[in-house]
Amino acid sequence: MKHGIGAVAGSALILGFVFIYAPIALLILFSFNDSRLVTVWGGFTTRWYAGLLENEALMGAAWNSLRVGVASATVATVMGTLIALALARFGRFRGRGLLAAMAFAPIVMPEVITALSLLLLFVAVDLDRGALTITLAHAAFTTGFAAAIIGARLAGFDRSLEEAAMDLGAPPLLAFAQVTLPLIAPAIAAAWALAFTLSLDDLVIASFTSGPGSTTLPMRIYSQMRLGVSPDINAVGTLIVLVVTAAVLAATVALKHGERAGAG
Amino acid sequence: MSRRDSYGRATRWAVLAPPVVFLVALFVIPFLLIARISLSHSVRAQPPYAPQYEGGGVAGAWRLIGELDLENYATILSDDLYLSAFLTSLRIAGIATLLLLLIGYPMAYGMARARASLRPILLALMIVPFWTSFLIRIYAWIGILKADGLINQALLALGLIGAPLEILNTEAAIFIGVVYAYLPFMVLPIYAVLAAQDRALLEAAADLGAPPWLSFWLVTVPLSFPGVAAGCLLVFIPCVGEFVIPDLLGGSETLMIGRQLWSEFFGNRDWPTASAIAVLMVIVLIIPFLLLRRLESRGEEALR
Missing domain, CATH: 1.10.3720.10 (MetI-like)
Known part of the structure; x- marks a missing residue:
């Protein structure tokens, strides 16, 4: 279709991608701008990046975010795998719909609600707010995403492989470890990566559930953003975009590779 | 072999129990807490709401429930x-x-x-x-x-x-x-x-x-x-x-x-x-x- 609807859709696609990528490109470009006035070009510099390394508050916040991200993504991936397995393999058990609703609701739930509810829990059980509470909160809100990714993979491959293993006498745990796990491993990796990036990026839930001394990177960036644009934020933003893009590309390649292996 | 029979009771429990406990603790209970605290009123204390449960078993819980009201909703609406x-x-x-x-x-x-x-x-x-x-x-x-x-x-x-x-x-x-x-x-x-x-x-x-x-x-x-x-x-x-x-x-x-x-x-x-x-x-x-x-x-x- 080179005319009519096809042409409209084609141009929409091109314009849409320009809309999606132009702001990111500009953010990166102006992180190398040697002028405090972020959007007025004043020559090329890398001094904002050098400045970041000396910014101890920012580095400390980045370290907090990294620790919380690794721990919460791990918990979310384990829980997400179990949920996906139950939903995909246990048929129509009682409470199946309820389990799915509990797991997937946080994906669409406005963050302020999730954040407030978790804070109230931590206060009620008298848990000191800090890295641990942020980790638990992040694990809770990213589990649904992990379950969705792994569930899609489980639905996509032939379960007769597992059943064959079990018919041949393998106990379920062995069939899972030998047959299922290798097939869904790429999805598990992707789920972990998504949970990690969501945790690394979250402002609202971390703000509610953190305590003194446990400021995360987005909280730090946000408090600077409220004062207006500044070249430091452009530099941090550029680094985050580059790291995450590299991770996503690696995960995509792994997933594609795994799919081919799984289909074979 | 029917699909349902592929997994024994023990396996099902082992797979289901951790996420169910996790989701109830970190999703269902926090929601009930929001509902309960929305019926309290704000005070200058730590934590900043009252009434609180101060022990006393069922009677204490009843007293607490008796002190809850819909005032916040009335104000908002x-x-x-x-x-x-x-x-x-x-x-x-x-x-x-x-x-x-x-x-x-x-x-x-x-x-x-x-x-x-x-x-x-x-x-x-x-x-x-x-x-x-x-x-x-x-x-x-x-x-x-x-x-x-x-x-x-x-x-x-x-x-x-x-x-x-x-x-x-x-x-x-x-x-x-x-x-x-x-x-x-x-x-x-x-x-x-x-x-x-x-x-x-x-x-x-x-x-x-x-x-x-x-x-x-x-x-x-x-x-x-x-x-x-x-x-x-x-x-x-x-x-x-x-x-x-x-x-x-x-x-x-x-x-x-x-x-x-x-x-x-x-x-x-x-x-x-x-x-x-x-x-x-x-x-x-x-x-x-x-x-x-x-x-x-x-x-x-x-x-x-």
């Missing part, structure tokens, strides 16, 4: 500030959803009808930004939209405007931010439905003499409805409670309910009112949420 924040949020989320559909549908259609070799690349291009920092992507728009930002610089340089346009800190900036941040959530479900559509139906329509626009309207669009509905709900629900976008792009005058909750909590330290706002938000969103669950479980059925 009679205060124009909160009501207009709710209505503004619903209106902004509704208009943003419509804009997303108008922009997202043609993009999804373009992706679904692209050459098969091109599709994975387009899909990756759509997904990658969703993974990169939401906060940073919203921040990027401040530099573009502000008074001495890039759009105004460009328009002034071209002589199209005489004075800078005020875009940042208006509702227009919120719409730009929401469309920008939520686009993949609209495009991907529509794309999934369009890509799975049977092209033979279009050929049949063409054989029967329908011009392309007519078969698009009578075949493609109605069949893509589940994707459209899922996309709309996926963006509408979180958008109603959105905090970051109105806070960074909308300026101080746009009252959205998520921001109101935030300032009750952090500004006024009024946890009970913040909880009551959250409960009301859940009540408002419960119908769209149930619709989404129905669509999702139908999708799961289709995969079986």
Whole structure:
């Protein structure tokens, strides 16, 4: 279709991608701008990046975010795998719909609600707010995403492989470890990566559930953003975009590779 | 061998117990707590709400329940500030959803009808930004939209405007931010439905003499409805409670309910009112949420 609807859709696609990528490109470009006035070009510099390394508050916040991200993504991936397995393999058990609703609701739930509810829990059980509470909160809100990714993979491959293993006498745990796990491993990796990036990026839930001394990177960036644009934020933003893009590309390649292996 | 029998009782329990305990502890109980604290009142103490459970078993619990009331709800529902924040949020989320559909549908259609070799690349291009920092992507728009930002610089340089346009800190900036941040959530479900559509139906329509626009309207669009509905709900629900976008792009005058909750909590330290706002938000969103669950479980059925 080179005319009519096809042409409209084609141009929409091109314009849409320009809309999606132009702001990111500009953010990166102006992180190398040697002028405090972020959007007025004043020559090329890398001094904002050098400045970041000396910014101890920012580095400390980045370290907090990294620790919380690794721990919460791990918990979310384990829980997400179990949920996906139950939903995909246990048929129509009682409470199946309820389990799915509990797991997937946080994906669409406005963050302020999730954040407030978790804070109230931590206060009620008298848990000191800090890295641990942020980790638990992040694990809770990213589990649904992990379950969705792994569930899609489980639905996509032939379960007769597992059943064959079990018919041949393998106990379920062995069939899972030998047959299922290798097939869904790429999805598990992707789920972990998504949970990690969501945790690394979250402002609202971390703000509610953190305590003194446990400021995360987005909280730090946000408090600077409220004062207006500044070249430091452009530099941090550029680094985050580059790291995450590299991770996503690696995960995509792994997933594609795994799919081919799984289909074979 | 029937599918149900493949897994023994013990296996099922071992798989189900950890996530059920986890979700009940970190999703169900926190929700009940929101409901309970929304019925309390705010005090200067730690934690800042009363009454508290002070032991005494069942009798103590009864006394506590006796002291709870609906005062926060009465205040919220009679205060124009909160009501207009709710209505503004619903209106902004509704208009943003419509804009997303108008922009997202043609993009999804373009992706679904692209050459098969091109599709994975387009899909990756759509997904990658969703993974990169939401906060940073919203921040990027401040530099573009502000008074001495890039759009105004460009328009002034071209002589199209005489004075800078005020875009940042208006509702227009919120719409730009929401469309920008939520686009993949609209495009991907529509794309999934369009890509799975049977092209033979279009050929049949063409054989029967329908011009392309007519078969698009009578075949493609109605069949893509589940994707459209899922996309709309996926963006509408979180958008109603959105905090970051109105806070960074909308300026101080746009009252959205998520921001109101935030300032009750952090500004006024009024946890009970913040909880009551959250409960009301859940009540408002419960119908769209149930619709989404129905669509999702139908999708799961289709995969079986």
